[in-house]
Amino acid sequence: MDLILILKTIILGIVEGITEWLPISSTGHLILVDEFINLNVSAAFKEMFDVVIQLGAIMAVVVLYFHKLNPLSPKKNRKQKHETMVLWYKVIFAVLPAAVIGILFDDAIHDRFFNPVVVAATLIIYGVLFIVIENHNERSRRRGMDSLSGLTYRMAFIIGVFQVLSLIPGTSRSGATIVGGILIGCSRTVAAEFSFFLGIPVMFGASLLKILKFGLSFTGTELVVLAIGMIVSFLVSIVSIKFLMGYVKRHDFKAFGVYRIILGILVIGYFMFFK
Template sequence: MDILLLIKAAVMGVVEGLTEFLPISSTGHLILAASLMDMPGERTKLFEVVIQTGAIMAIVSLYVERLWKTVLGLPRDRTAQRFAVNVVVGFLPAAVAGVLFIDIIKNVLFNPLVVALGFIVGGLVILWAERLQARGASSRVTDVDAVSWIDALKVGLIQCVALVPGVSRSGATIVGAMLVGFERKTATEFSFFLAIPMLFGAATYDIYKHHELLSSADVPMYAIGLLVSWASAWVCVRWLLRFVESHNLVPFAWYRIGFGLLILLTAQMGWVDWSSS
């Protein structure tokens, strides 16, 4: 058993769990972490996708009562039915776009300039959205059960922007929902629920396409990565929900802008290969 590899897997799990649901792009951080730990190659790329399921299981474990109640209520409960429809409607645009354009995204958009611009422009959009909130922009949606299918569709269409590397899926959905009229915490929770089918679907699709890269020898590495990703995401999500109740997203915006500049510097100096996906 390669202890060093297991340590690297644990570090990647921490990075995934801490960045997946914050509006700062897990992809960019995983690329940087893999580069710093000298973990190149297709196996690492597949590992990065698979450990997303650990982060998603943190959402499932935190909202298990809500999700189970929804499943049981689907035959007769209008609230459960509306919630399920909204998640599907919000999920479908990015899912379809991802399947149609994934090869173009990986082959064309994964370059330092695009990734850096994704971080920086995303940070500027967060600053703009928070300025609108500070000026008294109305937040008419204050509960996930009050979301209409039209609102869900709008957020789902905005989520497509997150297919651009560096934009951040959670960042696009949270800020997009705020711009549509969601209260900040409600936008954050809705982004969590949209993440469940989105990331499970992405992991399943990638495993299907690259199953030949899976090996029984890698089971310990995947197990450690998944477990650590789940634990760190569980802590992060609980913290984020408390944070957005009394704070805005401005610190994340400035962090994104700084990270985008770091990408440009490390790419220019040849320290990190940002063309990885």
């Protein structure tokens, strides 16, 4: 096993674990990092790897929120179990728009939008949106809904529609859904948590589709690369999620907006002058 290949895989796992949950686009960052770190694997495997590595990240949500998401927990009373099931119904309802669009147009989206130019544009556009929305909330002094139980099916579906935007790389799935949640009146904490929960069926579904498309005939090296990437992204995601939930309780998302704009400009500059 090539040590360099392992090190590159670890770096990609770290990038995935950090950027999946922060509203700065994991897919966009993986595309950009790939410009400098070539895994030296087939194009088909790399396309699958960039999606399936997210399974490690999503398992971090399952572990951290297992009690909250478990409707069969013996520590919950009947009412709490019912509320947990209702939360899952809302998650599934919200997933439908992205699931339908993703299944129907997966290849077209990948062929047309998975490139550095699109990533740079979406990084900047949504960076500006974060700043504009937060400034508006600051002026209006609006306090968002601070309980997941207050999230209606209509609100969940609207957030799910925003999730469709994240099919374009550079947008950020968490960024799009958090923006959607804040716009319809959710607090940052509720918007972030619901975004995490939406990721569970979305990432499992997307990973299953990519694996089936790639086939189950992995080489030994491909299995090791996939396993290392998922394990690293899982461990780093644990830290990232805890950081984000602590951050949003005290700060707004403008810093992420500024980061996205700066990164987008750097990407444009790099591809204009160095490629």
